[in-house]
Amino acid sequence: MTRILVVEDEPDLQRVLDYNLRQGGHEVTVTRLGLEGVKLAREQRPDLVLLDLMLPDVAGTEVCKQLKEHPATRGTPVVMLTAKGEEIDRVVGFELGADDYVVKPFSVRELLLRIQAILRRGRADDEELEPMVEFGRLKIDRGAHRIWVEGVEIELTALEFKLLVTLYDRRNRVQTRSALLDDVWGIQADITTRTVDTHVKRLREKLEAARDYVETVRGVGYRFVATPEEAAPA
């Protein structure tokens, strides 16, 4: 049984999330106020916090910061709900340390799936599986937003990190540029698909020795591949 705290002021969304998370076997607490959220989080120690960026009383960023500052709630994963154009970079970046974010408008079903994924990771944490993913010469710490290539830490921007993780999560499957735009930039980003190319290029530059993990599939999109040089058939 996992406990989830939802900090969200839209009644419709409140109901949908509440109902479905309960249906999924979680214990749910809902509040519409940020400060109340911080207080509840400290008292109840939920396993995950769903946090709207835009709240009636205080900014979601502030809530997130307070959660990450207080020892009781520091380890709790936070998923932010953001509108387009809001300060996504700060949210996911090192400053606030949210574990994931979803850009509004989003598919509710997708959000629920994502929450489950994060909770799975969390549980794995308790055992001995990895919140830290190691993959050949690449190591990813999703929580801390850090990566290493052959043991050397590489600094990525928030976008680059999100792009890498998105590719990694669907590894061995081609991702079209539009699919990447949806997942990384959000569904209502009116952005050229060429932008993806540019960021892939920047990502590869920084990955250096691990650049071959990101493969181009001409005419289709990009693919994160398990074994760059040696195409190992199962």
Add this chain to the structure above:
Amino acid sequence: MTRILVVEDEPDLQRVLDYNLRQGGHEVTVTRLGLEGVKLAREQRPDLVLLDLMLPDVAGTEVCKQLKEHPATRGTPVVMLTAKGEEIDRVVGFELGADDYVVKPFSVRELLLRIQAILRRGRADDEELEPMVEFGRLKIDRGAHRIWVEGVEIELTALEFKLLVTLYDRRNRVQTRSALLDDVWGIQADITTRTVDTHVKRLREKLEAARDYVETVRGVGYRFVATPEEAAPA
């Protein structure tokens, strides 16, 4: 070209949706009755169903449930249209399995964005159903866009891959050149049917040991056969 089934009884909304979806390049079928919608969905296999929660004959939730129960329509994404205060909670998420919902009154632009996003993702889900196909000496990974012949990976262009998969999906049935043009190249084929020959040739070249899977049926077209060696002459 994607097909969208609209189940909606308000004439005004019908018109707006029909117009805008067509404008967005979709093929649209409209019905005002839920049961009719279920029937149409099974017959036409649309790529997405837009479903009003409040219908004259049966509840939208019931329609949704039936769609998700029947194997022919289980994989089809459903977007629910609801009024504020209607039982949104049960609709989305995992109980009824609708992929997303929109609350009336909604912005058409937002609805279109959601539909596009779901369609992009929906295709990916289809691939997930059977990601890896093994067939004699041939192995196809649709999700990754990769194939192996006797364990060795073969690089195909996007077109060649699509041609192979199309032939495979209709295996043991002859495909005329124009049928292949429609399925692989798209409806707007101002292309010589001879082009098919050339690409079949290129495909065979790359398939090497597996080249005999693609059979020529003289005077008709091509066929992907199960058992290359025993091509029984009539």
Add this chain to the structure above:
DNA sequence: GGGGGATGTCACACTCTCGTCACATGATCG
């Protein structure tokens, strides 16, 4: 207010793909 990093966009070069043609080969039928 200035500096610097992050991000989106554009233009250009280059590679590869793909459609088409011309010709070779092979099959079918009288």
Add this chain to the structure above:
DNA sequence: CGATCATGTGACGAGAGTGTGACATCCCCC
């Protein structure tokens, strides 16, 4: 056995798809 049509093959040029560097803009931090 030859005529004729269907298919296989190779070559070529146009065009699309992609990588790359440069630039403008925005925002944060000092």
